[in-house]
Amino acid sequence: MAIAGSGVLPAEVDVAVVGAGFSGLYMLYRLRGLGLRTVVFDDAGDVGGTWYWNRYPGARCDVPTTDYAYSFDARLEEDWVWSEKYATQPEILAYLRHVADRYDLRRDIRFGTRITAAVWDEGARRWRLRTGDGNEVSCRYYIMASGCLSLPKTPDIDGVDRYRGEVYLTGRWPHDRVDFSGKRVAVVGTGSSGIQCIPLIAGEAARLTVFQRTPNFSVPARNGPPPADRVTQLATDREGYREAARWSRGGVPSELTDVSGVTAPEFLRRERFEAAWQAGELFAILGVFSDQGVNAVSNEHVAEMIREKIRAVVSDADVADALCPKDYPFGTKRPCLDSSYFETFNLPHVRLVDLRRTPIVAVTEAGIDTAEESFEFDAIVFATGFDAMTGPLVSVAVTGTDGVTLEDKWRRGPVTYLGLMTTGFPNFFTITGPQSPSVLSNMVVSIEQHVDWIADCLQRLRAESLDRIEPTPLAEAGWVQHNQDCADITLYPRANSWYMGANVPGKPRVFLPYIGGVDAYRRACDEVAEQGFMGFRLDGPAGSRCNDGVIRRLQPDMAMVLDLVGSLGLPPIETMSVPDARAFSEATAASRPPGPEVGEIADAVLPGPAGDLAYRLYRPPTQGPHPLIAYFHGGGWVLGSQDSDDPLCRDLCVRTGSVVVSVNYRHAPEDRFPAAADDAFAAATWIAANAAALGGIPGRLTVAGWSAGGNVAAITCQLARDAGGPEIASQLLLAPVTDCDLGRPSYTSNGEGFILTAGLMRWFWDHYADEADRANPKASPLRGTLAGLPPAVVVTAEFDPLRDEGDAYAEALAAAGVPVRHIRARGHTHTSLTMVDVVISGAPVRAEITDALDGLRSEPSRN
Numbered sequence: 078m079a080i081a082g083s084g085v086l087p088a089e090v091d092v093a094v095v096g097a098g099f100s101g102l103y104m105l106y107r108l109r110g111l112g113l114r115t116v117v118f119d120d121a122g123d124v125g126g127t128w129y130w131n132r133y134p135g136a137r138c139d140v141p142t143t144d145y146a147y148s149f150d151a152r153l154e155e156d157w158v159w160s161e162k163y164a165t166q167p168e169i170l171a172y173l174r175h176v177a178d179r180y181d182l183r184r185d186i187r188f189g190t191r192i193t194a195a196v197w198d199e200g201a202r203r204w205r206l207r208t209g210d211g212n213e214v215s216c217r218y219y220i221m222a223s224g225c226l227s228l229p230k231t232p233d234i235d236g237v238d239r240y241r242g243e244v245y246l247t248g249r250w251p252h253d254r255v256d257f258s259g260k261r262v263a264v265v266g267t268g269s270s271g272i273q274c275i276p277l278i279a280g281e282a283a284r285l286t287v288f289q290r291t292p293n294f295s296v297p298a299r300n301g302p303p304p305a306d307r308v309t310q311l312a313t314d315r316e317g318y319r320e321a322a323r324w325s326r327g328g329v330p331s332e333l334t335d336v337s338g339v340t341a342p343e344f345l346r347r348e349r350f351e352a353a354w355q356a357g358e359l360f361a362i363l364g365v366f367s368d369q370g371v372n373a374v375s376n377e378h379v380a381e382m383i384r385e386k387i388r389a390v391v392s393d394a395d396v397a398d399a400l401c402p403k404d405y406p407f408g409t410k411r412p413c414l415d416s417s418y419f420e421t422f423n424l425p426h427v428r429l430v431d432l433r434r435t436p437i438v439a440v441t442e443a444g445i446d447t448a449e450e451s452f453e454f455d456a457i458v459f460a461t462g463f464d465a466m467t468g469p470l471v472s473v474a475v476t477g478t479d480g481v482t483l484e485d486k487w488r489r490g491p492v493t494y495l496g497l498m499t500t501g502f503p504n505f506f507t508i509t510g511p512q513s514p515s516v517l518s519n520m521v522v523s524i525e526q527h528v529d530w531i532a533d534c535l536q537r538l539r540a541e542s543l544d545r546i547e548p549t550p551l552a553e554a555g556w557v558q559h560n561q562d563c564a565d566i567t568l569y570p571r572a573n574s575w576y577m578g579a580n581v582p583g584k585p586r587v588f589l590p591y592i593g594g595v596d597a598y599r600r601a602c603d604e605v606a607e608q609g610f611m612g613f614r615l616d617g618p619a620g621s622r623c624n625d626g627v628i629r630r631l632q633p634d635m636a637m638v639l640d641l642v643g644s645l646g647l648p649p650i651e652t653m654s655v656p657d658a659r660a661f662s663e664a665t666a667a668s669r670p671p672g673p674e675v676g677e678i679a680d681a682v683l684p685g686p687a688g689d690l691a692y693r694l695y696r697p698p699t700q701g702p703h704p705l706i707a708y709f710h711g712g713g714w715v716l717g718s719q720d721s722d723d724p725l726c727r728d729l730c731v732r733t734g735s736v737v738v739s740v741n742y743r744h745a746p747e748d749r750f751p752a753a754a755d756d757a758f759a760a761a762t763w764i765a766a767n768a769a770a771l772g773g774i775p776g777r778l779t780v781a782g783w784s785a786g787g788n789v790a791a792i793t794c795q796l797a798r799d800a801g802g803p804e805i806a807s808q809l810l811l812a813p814v815t816d817c818d819l820g821r822p823s824y825t826s827n828g829e830g831f832i833l834t835a836g837l838m839r840w841f842w843d844h845y846a847d848e849a850d851r852a853n854p855k856a857s858p859l860r861g862t863l864a865g866l867p868p869a870v871v872v873t874a875e876f877d878p879l880r881d882e883g884d885a886y887a888e889a890l891a892a893a894g895v896p897v898r899h900i901r902a903r904g905h906t907h908t909s910l911t912m913v914d915v916v917i918s919g920a921p922v923r924a925e926i927t928d929a930l931d932g933l934r935s936e937p938s939r940n
């Protein structure tokens with residue numbers, strides 16, 4: 078029954094909200110609580126949003142009902158009892174109607190009313206909204222609670238209008254029961270909706286033909302009563318459970334694993350997978366391994382075990398093969414939960430048509446023609462998905478401050494601050510907008526978080542006599558970059574998914590939701606608010622203010638490492654004895670991923686000035702001879718050895734196709750300045766002289782090092798120039814120590830919290846060199862003469878205390894006429910690049926280093 082809000086539409090309100098689903102209903106509840114005059118619009122005939130429209134057979138939630146429910150009112154929770162783990166559409170709709178009744182929400186909702194346009198009036202500082210029936214309403218704040226999946230994608234198949242039989246769209250299902258008994262039915266599309274409705278339609282239809290373009294991963298839902306353990310947890314500590322959900326990765330309390338799918342033994346992999354398979358929950362199967370979302374090998378283990386399950390169920394081997402997804406990583410398209418989906422294809426009256434082999438040519442008057450066959454149907458069901466996330470927002474002609482529409486602004490992909498607002502559109506909020514966790518999470522948790530943030534924001538604006546809020550371009554650009562950084566370390570951008578806009582022709586390919594996690598996202602939003610709405614310009618009768626800035630600049634995986642390190646509460650290295658510090662750094666190294674396979678690894682010694690120096694040689698798998706890299710490890714002249722940077726050396730070897738010779742050198746405090754530098758120079762001299770024997774190309778030596786190793790590498794190049802040899806073709810300095818002045822700004826801004834601290838650098842210097850020696854170019858190469866040095870690749874990291882001295886060295890080299898490639902590793906720390914396969918965002922930087930080295934190697938030397 079359609080129940081409309083009563084009375085005349087007011088000409089002016091404080092807030093207009095579009096959408097009366099989970100988002101709009103709770104938003105209205107909060108705004109009323111603030112005493113703001115609010116009107117809600119929905120083109121549906123009643124509340125419910127998704128659950129009003131999607132009435133197809135089998136429509137259910139796929140996040141358990143224990144979690145897929147509001148948490149803002151404990152009494153509401155206590156009063157409502159779900160009948161199933163995954164409730165059907167009618168039950169969820171009944172719940173939302175109950176919510177509307179309970180809080181008397183309908184009186185402020187205009188049903189059957191579509192908002193078609195919204196224009197910002199800067200003079201009045203108000204939005205003017207236009208409805209489909211030609212009415213206007215003016216509001217101070219305009220909130221789109223219009224849903225991520227509310228604009229169904231109509232089939233873009235030739236001849237759809239010609240078809241004379243019954244046509245159904247899963248996202249716009251009729252309210253009256255549809256009877257497929259005795260009918261020949263087609264279902265086009267095998268996403269979540271298709272997978273849910275196919276078994277039920279098969280149960281009725283005389284014949285069912287399923288047209289599949291992309292096979293989908295699906296897991297048995299194992300539906301039943303709500304999970305007893307969670308019901309108990311909620312009964313005993315409801316608020317604790319809800320708070321855990323709010324601070325979880327996906328909006329459902331769950332334990333994160335540290336088991337890697339790459340290193341776990343086969344039995345453990347299978348054991349973990351089987352447990353997730355039996356659990357019948359999306360977040361379980363998405364969390365079998367810690368690295369399945371970022372590592373292709375780990376992901377493929379899960380994908381293949383699901384394919385095994387499909388093959389075990391589907392009796393026809395060809396059909397099973399067609400149902401097995403093979404060309405995108407598991408999870409990168411939304412996985413599904415099903416009830417007997419794959420089993421349905423064993424029924425004699427059900428047929429699968431693989432559109433990759435025989436594409437649809439046209440819809441005809443009687444049915445569907447593929448490249449090979451003509452089909453006749455009594456009914457066609459299009460389960461063709463949605464123009465997700467941005468579709469409902471840009472389908473309204475929203476015009477901002479400078480006359481630009483939202484559609485124009487987002488032509489190359491959405492641009493938002495926190496997925497909540499967008500520059501040029503003041504006082505315009507989006508609930509679960511693009512670049513917020515939204516569809517990657519339990520959406521009710523994300524909806525409540527957005528609604529609360531917006532309501533709290535409006536409350537504070539009012540309290541501070543402000544009435545206009547707009548994000549700054551800087552803050553917005555920073556958030557867009559952070560979203561991109563988060564997506565780039567995952568496998569998600571590899572799939573042609575609706576997360577990427579790939580299901581809609583002409584839509585830009587941009588990863589739409591925020592994938593950094595519900596917890597990380599909530600923290601960012603909270604921090605923004607706590608820091609005086611950082612990144613927003615606020616105006617009103619009380620004046621203007623803006624605390625401009627970027628809320629997240631660290632690479633997301635590095636941030637996770639830092640969080641983990643912080644949570645361990647380890648004592649700072651500089652408080653340890655040297656033996657303890659060495660034991661600690663060795664223990665840390667023992668548990669890291671090994672890095673890529675190389676052709677050969679050999680340990681040996683070379684002669685140093687005060688005895689033999691151990692080295693480890695890494696040979697590429699390709700036929701030699703190869704360019705040579707003499708590599709010096711990091712560790713502040715105190716820690717480390719020839720194998721302490723093993724993963725980085727393997728990576729350098731494979732990427733650059735070079736023989737890498739990683740040399741140990743004498744360490745402080747046993748051997749203080751200039752022992753390390755002398756050893757490095759001697760080692761480089763020996764390596765150059767023995768290039769051919771080592772499998773290297775004579776004359777193609779790069780001297781490289783990280784941190785203190787970068788220091789001795791830079792000094793080696795200076796010593797070699799002064800001594801007339803060895804011949805060094807290039808130098809690679811990774812976050813090098815170049816100067817003893819610890820007063821540079823990066824020592825302050827990055828001196829704490831990024832693993833290498835200012836205090837630790839002081840400890841290293843104290844162990845290595847007397848004050849009087851530190852300015853010597855053999856300790857501080859920045860103080861030396863730089864002209865005539867080999868071409869250099871210098872890498873500095875944004876959040877490294879050593880950043881400024883590395884920058885200074887790169888600039889001084891260039892000023893001295895040395896060809897330099899200076900790579901500034903954005904969002905990285907001192908240790909990022911060495912953490913191969915841990916800090917995945919370091920990989921593109923190492924690729925850039927390889928390109929830079931190649932560039933230098935192919936450039937004629939200017940010396």
Ligand SMILES: Cc1cc2nc3c(=O)[nH]c(=O)nc-3n(C[C@H](O)[C@H](O)[C@H](O)COP(=O)(O)OP(=O)(O)OC[C@H]3O[C@@H](n4cnc5c(N)ncnc54)[C@H](O)[C@@H]3O)c2cc1C
Nearest residue numbers: 096098099100119120126127138139140191192223224520
């Ligand atoms: C079949 C299906 C199953 C799902 N299952 C889950 C699940 O298990 N777990 C989960 O977390 N999420 C699930 N989702 C996602 C689901 O959309 C959200 O969980 C949630 O219901 C969204 O609520 P909402 O209020 O934000 O948006 P919606 O429920 O989409 O409501 C938005 C409303 O705004 C209206 N609207 C849009 N534009 C306009 C306009 N211009 N003028 C007037 N009205 C407008 C729409 O008609 C709609 O009624 C599912 C989605 C679908 C389609």
